[in-house]
Amino acid sequence: MQQLLDTAEKIRSMEIRGAGRIATAAAKALRDYVEMLETSSFEEFVAKVEKAKSILIETRPTAVSLPNAVMLAGSYDAETVEEARSQILDNATEFIRNADNALDNIGEIGAKRLRDGDTVMTHCNSHAALAIIKTAHKQGKRIKVYATESRPRRQGFITIKELSDAGIDTTLIVDSAVRYTMKNVDTVIVGADSITVNGALVNKIGTSQLALAAHEARVNFISAAETYKFSPSTLFGDLVEIEERDPDEVIPSDKLGDMPDVKISNPAFDVTPSEYIDLIVTEAGAFPPEMAYVIIKEHLGWELKKMG
Incomplete structure (x- = not known):
């Protein structure tokens, strides 16, 4: 149990971050x-x-990839310990293998949407989004990237390191420079923490800012997401909980000094309406957001419908 508790704490503290990696x-x-x-x-x-599942699921409330992974990996229909153990081990191994393969497929499918000479903007640090960019680069396409700083955790620093290691021309921008820079961009590619049944995207705070700026500038906006990031519970009316993280991530409380009336809000995610999303690229294909229902029904299965 201690190893599982250690993993849960690493997820909670964001030592392990990103919906796919979680x-x-x-x-x-x-x-x-x-x-x-x-x-x-x-x-x-x-x-x-069941207790172990609950411990893992409760660590991060917004990223639906977490409960989906736990439920898919931990599913069983057995009457003995060994039968149940065997089924869980097989299901977990299959989930991990499929998750790894999903990134390759997303990269191949999404790269078809990028042309030689394109400039891409990305946000936060998404393995799925970077898979598309890196695949296009490996295909010989000259791709330039603008990566946001992604405050307050500055995941953009991880992104620029990965892109630099891949030999991709990359520029880091502050989050507030998104609209100013959008005039130089051909396509925005972001990841996903959750996708609802109506095709809305729940992702790193600031994503909706990129989508709105892209929509106004008539720039394509793409979300790269494994199918397990779609939220079955939203089909039954549940809302995706937006995680509010520790204010100290924004500014340490002792730095507020003599400002007792000042409060810090630190939402980790925001919601991008489906009308601002041109395409969702998954390992099963590229779909308009209006097809989210089909993904939930055909690729996740109804066994997840009671998750809440």
Whole structure:
């Protein structure tokens, strides 16, 4: 259990960050826990596995990839401990393998949307979005990238390092320079933490700013998202909870000094309406946001419908 608790804390503290990386880390933690779990009865096994699932799921409330990964990896239909253990190990391993393959497929599909000489803007640090950019670069297309700083955690610094290591011409901009820079951009590509049944995108705070600026400037806006980032619970009316993180990420409380009436708001995500999204690129293909329902139904399965 300690290893699983360590992973949960790393997810909660954002030592492990990014929806895809969170999902695979949770699946691996659950797989390893179940593999080593010793119980005296099937009932005890079920209770301990369900508790482990809850611990992982509760770490980050917004990224639907986390509960989807835990539920898909941890699913079983068995009557004995060994049958259930075997099914979970197989399901978790399959999820991890599919997640890895998904990035390759997203890269190949999304790269078709980029032309030689294109300039791309990206936000935060998304493996799926970067897969498209890197694949286009490997194909010999001359791609230039503007990457946002992505405050307050500055995930953009990770992005520019990855792009630099790949040999891609990259410029870091402050978040407030998005509209100023948009006139030089051909396509915006971002990741996703959750996609709702109506095709709305829940992603790193500031994403809606990029989408609005792109819409006004008539620049294509693409979200790159594995199918497990779609939210089945929104099909049944549930709202995606927007995580409010520690104000100290913005400014340490001791720096506020003699300003007792000042409060800090630090939402980690925002919502981009579907009408500002031109395309969602998944490992199963590229779809308009209006087809989110089809992805939820056909690629996630109804066994997730009770998740909330």
